[in-house]
């Protein structure tokens with residue numbers, strides 16, 4: 001489903017990725033862990049074209065995204081990015097709901113404007129999705145009237161309304177108060193149980209272990225280890241993974 | 252409501268006069284103006300040298316020096332008084348207020364002797380008999396004289412007898428200009444159909460222009476006098492004596508001949524005339540109750556609103572275009588937008604208006620006063636709006652764009668649907684404040700023959716000399732229009748603050 005090959009990425013002077021590769025199968029759930037600043041977010045953002053990269057290849061469901069100078073992207077590149085984004089939904093740490101729109105408007109904006117679905121159908125779909133997360137009574141609220149947990153659940157539903165084949169989560173619970181983490185995790189868990197291909201960056205190790213089929217460990221811009229969750233968490237092969245896990249688990 | 256304000260105005264006005272009278276009274280007792288002039292060694296005479304030929308204007312050979320028949324006359328008077336003549340520059344409209352304020356000893360600048368003015372000031376005996384001369388384009392055949400002006404656009408200066416004549420005729424579309432150069436230029440390029448002004452002006456600015464000609468005989472004979480403060484009776488007597496002497500010695504005639512201004516009409520100067528011949532009587536306007544001016548002022552306020560609203564609309568749309576070009580445009584175009592914004596913010600609006608209205612006709616582009624005002628204000632404020640939008644866009648969190656993009660929306664669609672609505676909300680208080688500023692800046696367009704509120708005030712005040720009370724009313728009108736906007740801006744600001 002997703003193939004990343006020989007990915008090179010620099011931020012100005014910082015040469016972050018020096019050729020990393022990863023394959024993800026359809027329906028697979030992959031958790032990304034690693035120290036802060038190791039490049040987990042950047043990796044996810046390269047997949048849906050939010051970050052440009054200098055060298056390498058990202059292939060999502062057969063759509064190829066090539067490297068080279070993207071300060072002035074070609075038509076083909078932009079077209080590939082657009083197609084990939086239609087297949088890949090993303091949920092951010094900061095929710096990024098549109099504050100000037102109601103919950104319903106947030107959800108139907110892209111289906112109506114991008115997919116051309118008529119407003120009534122899109123609204124019905126949105127309501128069905130909201131019902132599943134028990135937020136149908138908030139349909140006409142503005143984001144500022146929702147709690148953090150509710151906002152993040154709406155953000156997930158907003159991405160799902162585009163019927164993506166892959167979901168990217170970048171620390172979806174990190175800006176939430178502890179009592180709201182559970183409700184967001186359970187929505188993600190439902191999604192995973194339905195077979196959604198999922199890439200999730202998280203600092204919650206127990207959740208990573210519980211939910212994922214595979215764990216990818218990042219350090220200093222490199223993938224230092226990948227493996228089954230039970231292996232990684234009980235018997236990591238790499239010293240740096242051990243060090244990282246002992247630091248976060250002892251906290 | 253209005254009655255209350257009106258009473259207050261009257262109260263302040265009477266205070267003003269009491270203070271004025273008492274200070275004058277004590278002043279007179281101490282030292283006579285004639286002694287003051289002699290002590291100072293110079294007589295200060297007020298006149299407007301801007302486009303003032305042949306009265307007073309910068310010498311083309313030595314622009315630091317002023318020449319003109321009134322300069323010669325002022326020097327002759329000064330010589331007779333045994334002092335030097337010192338010119339005090341003032342806009343023609345405000346010469347008499349400047350005289351009353353004490354900025355100069357006398358005002359001499361083609362000021363017609365009229366009963367209204369005589370209420371406020373003294374006039375010397377006349378020093379020139381003027382006539383009004385109509386000037387039209389060379390190819391004009393329909394206008395043979397002043398009687399053919401019905402339905403035509405005719406230019407003149409504010410506060411002149413010519414203006415009174417034209418307005419007294421009814422049915423003439425009178426265009427009021429700030430200086431004597433501009434009406435003839437507008438006539439030559441066809442913005443107006445005729446210019447009626449005093450013969451000396453027509454002789455200097457109209458006649459030499461190959462595109463223009465005199466139409467009909469001069470009419471509306473009247474007299475120029477030197478304006479002197481009401482309490483300076485002895486100065487007036489002295490100046491009368493001097494003019495009498497200059498007439499008898501033939502020196503005055505020589506001055507007029509030098510400037511090609513002598514004609515048979517001047518023989519009348521020898522009669523002891525004090526009259527107000529040729530003057531269209533608007534005596535009533537002097538003593539009329541102040542509310543009779545309301546319709547004019549309110550019409551002017553209407554024009555101000557029209558100009559402000561239309562040019563603000565242009566500024567908002569053009570500003571948005573500039574911001575989008577600057578932030579999302581391709582290489583040479585984004586720099587062009589930056590250049591536009593910097594140039595418009597870095598040059599005075601007044602100069603922009605001058606270039607637009609009086610400059611562009613030199614290269615064959617001529618527009619109506621309204622169009623020039625609309626474009627001038629709109630293009631200027633667009634630069635400021637663009638900067639407000641840009642600040643607003645910058646203030647929208649980066650995640651909003653990323654959220655839009657990751658939902659498959661294009662950059663353009665995200666800007667339109669997600670970024671701009673939020674940026675606009677952030678910019679709204681600033682836009683409202685700019686609207687208030689534009690509102691007041693719209694008074695600048697009075698320099699391009701646009702009669703809005705400020706110009707209406709100038710015209711009314713110059714012909715009735717009621718600068719104070721009309722000024723207060725005009726200020727109240729401006730305030731009445733801008734204050735609701737201020738309230739709106741403050742409410743928007745508070746609303747925005749609460750959201751954060």
Ligand SMILES: Nc1ncnc2c1ncn2[C@@H]1O[C@H](COP(=O)(O)OP(=O)(O)OP(=O)(O)O)[C@@H](O)[C@H]1O
Pocket residue numbers: 011012014016034035036037038039040041042043
């Ligand atoms: N826009 C940017 N410009 C310059 N450097 C950046 C930018 N974004 C990220 N970086 C740098 O790239 C490195 C990787 O950042 P990234 O956000 O991918 O790490 P991360 O693993 O997601 O960390 P965290 O757990 O803190 O979110 C960091 O050193 C960061 O400072």
Ligand SMILES: [Mg+2]
Pocket residue numbers: 040041042170171
């Ligand atoms: Mg991150």
